[in-house]
Amino acid sequence: MVTGTSLFRTNKVTDGLRKVDCGSIKPGNSAVFNVRDYEATIQVPEGEGYTSGTFQIAIPSLGYESGPIDRNGSLETVWIFDINDDTKEDVVALIRSGGSGSYVDIIVLESNGDNYSIAHLPPIPTVQGYMGHDSVSIRNNSIIRSFPTYANKQGIRINRQWQAKDGVKGQIPVKVRSDSNVDPSGSTVEFQFNYLAGKWE
16 A cells, blocks of 8 residues: 655646646655546655665556556656557656766556556667666657767767757857767657557657
């Protein structure tokens, strides 16, 4: 059973999509939100690490408890929307790793009638220059994942991540050194997850 201190009840609504910010959930705390017409709780068990361990989701009115779900990172965001096109709301949890890479893991609590099952989204296809720093959003009930790429070479090249605000700081849109983990210069890559096909496209 999920227990602990409930930090907040929050449902930010945008075109039917609801978002719960979970960055403040520490071990022993939980957040409460609604799935369909039911109250749900997401919790990190007390005594676990902030950036590794497990989390749990429960929907008491349906008698559903996920049990421990492994996480290599901390809970960042939960979205509530219909991801599998069955007219019933699902829950998508975003886990972000610690360290400089800020890698993400995406876990879905998928509706199956009045029951739910856990699904881990597969990793993205291999992309040259990928070093994490993913941004994840929801667009038209699909998960969108984008990230910068890094150049492991020296020599004059255009910095494709350069923005006008960098120019204000005196930085020019040209690089000659290989990228560090916090200073990408390659293109930004975007994938959309096709849930019915089970793959990133």
